[in-house]
Amino acid sequence: MAQLEEVLRPQVWEFPPYPAKSIMLASGETMVIRQAKREEVPVMLKAAAALTHVERDFYDIVAARAYAELLGWLRYRVRDEYCLVGLIDGMLVGLVNGRSLSKKVGVSYHTIAMRRGLRIGAHLFASKMEYHVEYLGQQEVYIVAESPIGFRRWMIEYGLEKRPQVHHELGGVMSWSLTRDLYFAAKDRLVVGERPVSDELLEKSATITVLEDDALIQQVAGKLK
Amino acid sequence: MTEISAYTCKDCGKRTHVRHSHCPACKGTSFDEAPLSGKARLLTFTRVHALSLDYEDRHITLGIVEFEDGCRALGRLYVDDPRIGMELTAEIGIVRVHELEEVKGLCFK
Amino acid sequence: MLRDVYIAGCGMTGFGRAAGDLLDILEEAALAATEDAGLFSEIESVFVANMGAGILNHMSGLGSALVDRLCLYPTPAELVENGPASGGSAAKIGAYAVGSGAVDVALVVGGEKMRAVTGWEATDFVATLSHPQAEYIYGVTLPALAGMFARLYMEKYGITPEHLARVALKNHENGTKNPYAHIQQAVSLDGILNRPEAVVNNPWVAEPLRMFDCCPVSDGGAALVLCSKEVAEKTGKPLVKISGIGQATDTHAVHEREDPIELKAVQLAAKKAFEEAGIKPSDVDVAELHDAFTILEIAESEQVGFFERGTGHIALEKGETSLGGKLPINPSGGLKARGHPVGATGVAQLVEIAWQLRGDAGERQVKNARTGFTCNFGGFGNNVLCFVLEREN
Numbered sequence: 001m002a003q004l005e006e007v008l009r010p011q012v013w014e015f016p017p018y019p020a021k022s023i024m025l026a027s028g029e030t031m032v033i034r035q036a037k038r039e040e041v042p043v044m045l046k047a048a049a050a051l052t053h054v055e056r057d058f059y060d061i062v063a064a065r066a067y068a069e070l071l072g073w074l075r076y077r078v079r080d081e082y083c084l085v086g087l088i089d090g091m092l093v094g095l096v097n098g099r100s101l102s103k104k105v106g107v108s109y110h111t112i113a114m115r116r117g118l119r120i121g122a123h124l125f126a127s128k129m130e131y132h133v134e135y136l137g138q139q140e141v142y143i144v145a146e147s148p149i150g151f152r153r154w155m156i157e158y159g160l161e162k163r164p165q166v167h168h169e170l171g172g173v174m175s176w177s178l179t180r181d182l183y184f185a186a187k188d189r190l191v192v193g194e195r196p197v198s199d200e201l202l203e204k205s206a207t208i209t210v211l212e213d214d215a216l217i218q219q220v221a222g223k224l225k
Numbered sequence: 226m227t228e229i230s231a232y233t234c235k236d237c238g239k240r241t242h243v244r245h246s247h248c249p250a251c252k253g254t255s256f257d258e259a260p261l262s263g264k265a266r267l268l269t270f271t272r273v274h275a276l277s278l279d280y281e282d283r284h285i286t287l288g289i290v291e292f293e294d295g296c297r298a299l300g301r302l303y304v305d306d307p308r309i310g311m312e313l314t315a316e317i318g319i320v321r322v323h324e325l326e327e328v329k330g331l332c333f334k
Numbered sequence: 335m336l337r338d339v340y341i342a343g344c345g346m347t348g349f350g351r352a353a354g355d356l357l358d359i360l361e362e363a364a365l366a367a368t369e370d371a372g373l374f375s376e377i378e379s380v381f382v383a384n385m386g387a388g389i390l391n392h393m394s395g396l397g398s399a400l401v402d403r404l405c406l407y408p409t410p411a412e413l414v415e416n417g418p419a420s421g422g423s424a425a426k427i428g429a430y431a432v433g434s435g436a437v438d439v440a441l442v443v444g445g446e447k448m449r450a451v452t453g454w455e456a457t458d459f460v461a462t463l464s465h466p467q468a469e470y471i472y473g474v475t476l477p478a479l480a481g482m483f484a485r486l487y488m489e490k491y492g493i494t495p496e497h498l499a500r501v502a503l504k505n506h507e508n509g510t511k512n513p514y515a516h517i518q519q520a521v522s523l524d525g526i527l528n529r530p531e532a533v534v535n536n537p538w539v540a541e542p543l544r545m546f547d548c549c550p551v552s553d554g555g556a557a558l559v560l561c562s563k564e565v566a567e568k569t570g571k572p573l574v575k576i577s578g579i580g581q582a583t584d585t586h587a588v589h590e591r592e593d594p595i596e597l598k599a600v601q602l603a604a605k606k607a608f609e610e611a612g613i614k615p616s617d618v619d620v621a622e623l624h625d626a627f628t629i630l631e632i633a634e635s636e637q638v639g640f641f642e643r644g645t646g647h648i649a650l651e652k653g654e655t656s657l658g659g660k661l662p663i664n665p666s667g668g669l670k671a672r673g674h675p676v677g678a679t680g681v682a683q684l685v686e687i688a689w690q691l692r693g694d695a696g697e698r699q700v701k702n703a704r705t706g707f708t709c710n711f712g713g714f715g716n717n718v719l720c721f722v723l724e725r726e727n
Contacts, residue, residue: 026535026546028522117519119535126534149452156283192531222351243468243587269594271481274538276473277458284538287478289589297589299469309489320472328471 010079021193032205036083041074050213058147066110096128106132106141231261240296265290300331335433340566343371344685349516349554349673356447363555371559378437380411383424383444384677419712421680422719445555446675465587479714480627481540491644501628509671511697516673552673556682578722580606599718604638611722615639619703622683624711625668680710691725
């Protein structure tokens with residue numbers, strides 16, 4: 001059995017870590033973005049599971065797929081996956097994930113903002129691109145999206161290039177690419193944050209907490225009035 | 226349409242880009258129609274980032290200008306560093322693709 | 335008007351994203367107002383304010399639709415459309431119906447369901463009020479018109495991005511005290527302006543305006559029951575009188591205005607409302623201005639006559655327009671935080687002022703407010719309605 005498991009488990013590339021950074025949001029709250037550890041996946045699965053029933057803005061599809069991706073990472077079924085989390089005082093307010101296709105090419109998976117109106121998704125997506133280009137040193141990142149709103153925003157803000165020949169592993173739609181050049185052209189406008197993060201803030205962000213399911217759903221779907 | 230018109234009041238000479246039944250200055254009711262072109266001075270401008278779905282640009286620049294004869298108009302600016310008071314020249318170009326139709330309008334360079 | 339008109343009942347839905355459709359929104363607001371007034375079968379005329387149901391919701395004939403929902407037929411009803419001043423217009427027409435003696439009780443309901451479409455489509459929908467050949471075809475949006483206005487206004491009077499941000503700060507803060515507000519989240523000057531993160535937190539919309547200078551896209555409804563003095567006295571509620579109404583129009587295309595920063599329709603509408611009420615701007619205790627863009631709150635506060643030209647931003651800076659200041663402006667959070675369902679806004683402004691004058695405004699109550707003012711700005715200032723409300727007893 002152990003032998004069979006060895007066959008199924010992907011080889012792991014010990015990639016460079018994403019150094020934590022802090023971002024002050026419009027509300028004045030400080031969000032820490034740091035790399036999630038594999039053992040933290042269960043708490044993220046809980047949050048993702050809650051959101052799989054939110055139809056608004058394609059949260060259901062995004063959360064369901066992110067759930068599968070994160071579970072795949074936890075149980076050694078996806079290769080070279082990572083996850084970055086956004087935390088305010090340890091509370092999970094968003095996550096992004098992706099993986100390395102090769103040393104030169106990254107693949108963007110999903111972006112989930114768990115609080116709205118504070119551009120948390122924009123900060124997390126930018127951090128993901130920062131990780132691939134600046135820390136993993138990749139030449140480009142393949143991108144597709146389920147949510148037309150999010151996608152149009154990325155496409156226009158970053159000026160993504162089409163990659164019709166690339167079959168992105170999330171599906172058969174047109175793939176887009178963020179190249180190093182596009183990233184550095186957009187960096188000043190879109191990538192922010194302070195490093196290093198103080199020990200005090202890191203400590204506050206050491207343990208990930210998530211809202212109860214109902215509260216999280218309401219925070220994301222908006223209080224229907 | 227390859228020209229953008231302006232209307233000159235036959236009574237007082239006031240020229241407007243917008244067509245009215247009555248002259249905004251003297252309430253006159255007859256006008257000469259002629260193409261709007263030539264040099265204009267920039268009165269104000271904005272770089273617009275939140276655009277309609279008709280645009281895939283990250284932003285466009287729009288401005289209000291005043292032609293030498295006092296006629297005012299709004300148009301698309303093709304200037305890297307717009308400044309209030311700068312002199313511009315009007316051209317006709319495609320300013321929008323709306324429901325697959327190219328729309329022509331005033332462009333200032 | 336031949337006789338005085340009173341507000342007997344007020345109602346609102348929570349602004350933001352509505353669970354139901356446009357008719358549900360109108361119904362909820364109407365029932366809240368009629369319940370507040372204790373008047374329902376007495377209603378003799380219904381005026382519905384809405385700007386975009388035809389474009390946004392594929393609906394028309396909203397007056398008839400609402401009387402059917404309320405089973406108020408055969409009560410006369412109509413739809414009033416006047417862009418983002420639709421609410422003010424419907425309230426004016428309702429007030430004239432009562433003031434003329436044609437009816438004793440009128441129901442005015444404003445509502446909009448904008449979040450049925452994407453933000454891009456909502457912005458484009460509002461832009462359809464611009465001049466079709468001279469503005470719309472260029473990709474003009476309301477933020478674009480406001481951006482061009484702001485550039486000139488700021489340059490002329492030394493208004494800085496910080497002044498604009500302070501309008502947002504104040505109105506977001508007020509919004510946290512308004513359970514009906516779309517946005518109940520305070521913002522910080524560091525987060526939206528001073529820190530490097532602000533470039534992402536608060537991106538450009540139409541320079542020099544940023545995201546937090548612009549109102550959100552909202553669903554929501556608001557309603558008023560208007561009536562004669564005899565009817566109002568029977569309700570047992572504090573008497574809130576509509577003592578002045580002013581309306582004025584201006585050029586459709588903004589560039590046709592001699593001086594693009596003169597909001598002549600605002601000036602004239604306010605002047606007429608104050609004259610009709612027989613009061614001065616300095617008599618006002620609380621005001622709701624049309625801050626679809628932060629710059630507009632500053633400009634309107636001057637052009638309706640509260641502050642000398644070029645000093646609105648100074649009054650703001652000194653806290654005079656904050657809750658607790660000399661003249662609180664937009665205690666509801668304004669369009670900036672309460673939200674801006676375009677057809678509902680003019681009615682919502684009147685509801686807020688009526689609540690303030692009755693002493694029903696909860697945490698955001700302006701102390702001893704007896705005289706209130708609203709400014710509902712349609713188009714980009716091409717059709718404006720102002721109201722003066724006074725508490726009588």
